Amino acid sequence: QQQVKQSPQSLIVQKGGISIINCAYENTAFDYFPWYQQFPGKGPALLIAIRPDVSEKKEGRFTISFNKSAKQFSLHIMDSQPGDSATYFCAASSNYGGSQGNLIFGKGTKLSVKP
Amino acid sequence: DGGITQSPKYLFRKEGQNVTLSCEQNLNHDAMYWYRQDPGQGLRLIYYSQIVNDFQKGDIAEGYSVSREKKESFPLTVTSAQKNPTAFYLCASTDGGGMRKQYFGPGTRLTVT
Numbered sequence: 001q002q003q004v005k006q007s008p009q010s011l012i013v014q015k016g017g018i019s020i021i022n023c024a025y026e027n028t029a030f031d032y033f034p035w036y037q038q039f040p041g042k043g044p045a046l047l048i049a050i051r052p053d054v055s056e057k058k059e060g061r062f063t064i065s066f067n068k069s070a071k072q073f074s075l076h077i078m079d080s081q082p083g084d085s086a087t088y089f090c091a092a093s094s095n096y097g098g099s100q101g102n103l104i105f106g107k108g109t110k111l112s113v114k115p
Numbered sequence: 116d117g118g119i120t121q122s123p124k125y126l127f128r129k130e131g132q133n134v135t136l137s138c139e140q141n142l143n144h145d146a147m148y149w150y151r152q153d154p155g156q157g158l159r160l161i162y163y164s165q166i167v168n169d170f171q172k173g174d175i176a177e178g179y180s181v182s183r184e185k186k187e188s189f190p191l192t193v194t195s196a197q198k199n200p201t202a203f204y205l206c207a208s209t210d211g212g213g214m215r216k217q218y219f220g221p222g223t224r225l226t227v228t
Binding site for chain 1: 119146148155156157158160163173205207209215216217218219220221222224
């Protein structure tokens with residue numbers, strides 16, 4: 001119940017296209033859903049995050065869509081660029097129970113944007 | 116500059132040796148974390164500390180040890196009991212605010228032969 005399932009494992013998109021990465025969770029106590037971007041050999045960096053009281057959050061070309069009833073959330077990258085090529089991780093956390101706000105990460109999606 | 120530093124970036128050790136990875140933060144964060152990253156496995160939590168002089172095991176703590184004697188420092192020791200220590204190790208800290216933003220260091224790649 002603590003898992004966050006992320007798909008696809010890898011994604012190839014043409015420059016200018018839309019990249020979509022999906023995540024699903026079971027624990028209804030999760031109340032914070034961030035996305036991280038990681039370049040090879042670097043630490044992950046927080047990209048965008050959402051709370052379940054909103055269905056969508058947009059920051060520049062990056063949008064999180066959140067479906068509370070389906071327990072799913074997704075990252076959309078509009079007008080994808082070669083510089084967006086990286087591994088993306090979704091995560092979820094809750095301050096309730098014994099988790100103490102620790103993040104539970106998906107296994108990551110390797111995005112390649114072709115010029 | 117505020118942030119998290121990890122040293123060294125690359126570390127090589129012989130099997131059977133203990134090795135300590137450094138993690139320092141000047142963000143004044145109370146909570147600090149150690150993760151291990153293997154290809155296709157995502158980030159797995161090794162240990163975390165919510166406050167100085169206190170820490171808890173994560174999902175894969177066997178073969179690792181930590182200390183938290185100072186707020187800004189959270190070193191990780193990979194002991195000889197860790198069966199497969201070669202991996203990319205990431206340290207992180209959290210601002211403790213409502214959004215629980217977690218910030219990561221640049222990582223240390225450990226190779227044990």
